[in-house]
């Protein structure tokens with residue numbers, strides 16, 4: 001899109017959340033000349049990556065009066081992406097060999113990601129824009145502006161008027177629970193992965209893990225270290241699926257989905273197998289949730305589709321002053337090559353392993369590119385299409401998904417078009433495209449994850465890409481050491 005003719009204007013913008021998305025959004029907005037207030041209900045930056053050994057009081061998170069624990073991170077969690085492709089484009093996530101407390105592995109632990117985000121906030125003085133322990137409880141349009149009501153931990157409420165609001169509240173806190181026929185009478189323990197921290201409570205148990213995307217694949221293996229047996233129920237698998245997944249564990253099986261749960265403690269799978277289980281762990285994902293947002297009914301969530309959003313960012317009738325950074329997630333599903341977003345859309349086939357994985361794409365870079373777009377549109381440097389054109393685009397997208405038989409709940413899952421999607425936005429706001437090595441690291445990392453789920457974080461075959469990444473950082477003067485410093489010392 002051509003740059004707008006309008007003069008550049010500075011807006012007063014509220015950002016909700018100081019996780020990775022909120023932090024980079026605040027930086028991009030300020031760089032563009034806007035004034036920014038970031039509302040964060042926690043005491044520190046980092047969002048999802050602030051691990052808490054404490055889980056919610058209700059293991060299924062169904063009790064509306066429970067006190068919310070934001071993070072879904074479990075103790076053993078390591079990134080599912082190599083660190084070089086995970087970081088922001090101008091602040092690479094490189095190992096800190098100068099600090100012994102840091103984790104220098106290529107796929108580091110959650111603590112290292114939190115430390116990286118803290119470094120990022122420090123480097124760009126972002127904390128000065130953040131109001132900690134301040135929760136946004138209501139956002140509503142008022143005479144062309146936005147009224148934001150916030151509440152401090154001391155229960156003091158305040159209403160303020162902003163020109164624009166960017167929602168970065170994360171979407172891995174509100175659990176989605178799969179319905180199982182007969183579950184009401186089933187006597188065992190039930191927990192959602194949001195409240196899973198360590199495997200110890202499952203020692204010597206027979207455990208059913210529902211879901212085989214990223215968390216399910218990881219958590220089932222974590223539990224298998226101490227449990228007697230772990231049975232994964234995978235909705236995406238064929239009806240007669242009953243296999244041992246690749247890897248050394250001999251107490252782990254993958255089944256098709258659950259048929260029924262019974263009063264006698266048994267679980268019947270659609271493949272006909274029956275087991276007596278002690279616990280069920282739901283790794284069944286999360287729901288988009290914006291309890292504070294009141295748009296007079298304009299925006300709604302239907303089967304986990306946030307309606308209506310132009311390119312997952314702008315609701316046409318409220319754009320550009322309301323926007324969302326961080327909604328899309330990346331997923332690989334089954335074997336379809338089709339057209340979506342006007343690009344080739346490939347659902348990856350892993351049926352030989354009966355595995356269908358959810359895989360994080362380049363999330364932080366996506367936040368960065370989306371927020372550059374939002375900042376540039378708000379300042380008037382670039383314009384959006386007309387409201388009608390944006391709605392037309394959304395309608396066409398929904399129709400395409402329908403025609404392909406892609407369920408509504410996958411609207412914000414981008415699969416292999418992620419890079420094309422990001423480059424489309426990058427071109428819209430004249431910012432650099434996603435680097436070749438970054439995209440390739442995602443593809444090759446994903447292939448390793450499918451073929452070697454137990455070892456993909458510690459053994460790899462893409463040193464060529466890693467080298468390309470570090471040379472790129474050096475060329476752009478983003479690292480102060482020669483690439484060999486990182487390549488030779490890294491593990």
Ligand SMILES: Cc1cc2nc3c(=O)[nH]c(=O)nc-3n(C[C@H](O)[C@H](O)[C@H](O)COP(=O)(O)OP(=O)(O)OC[C@H]3O[C@@H](n4cnc5c(N)ncnc54)[C@H](O)[C@@H]3O)c2cc1C
Nearest residue numbers: 017019020021040041047048079080135136169170172326
């Ligand atoms: C188990 C798991 C593993 C993952 N692993 C990876 C990985 O390896 N690599 C990767 O790139 N991505 C990974 N992801 C994706 C991850 O979610 C993103 O990388 C990213 O950290 C999300 O950032 P965010 O800012 O969108 O949300 P969050 O980090 O969740 O931040 C949202 C912030 O908003 C605040 N907030 C929410 N509501 C309000 C309110 N009303 N008022 C004020 N503040 C509010 C919260 O307190 C929080 O700080 C993983 C996700 C999960 C669930």
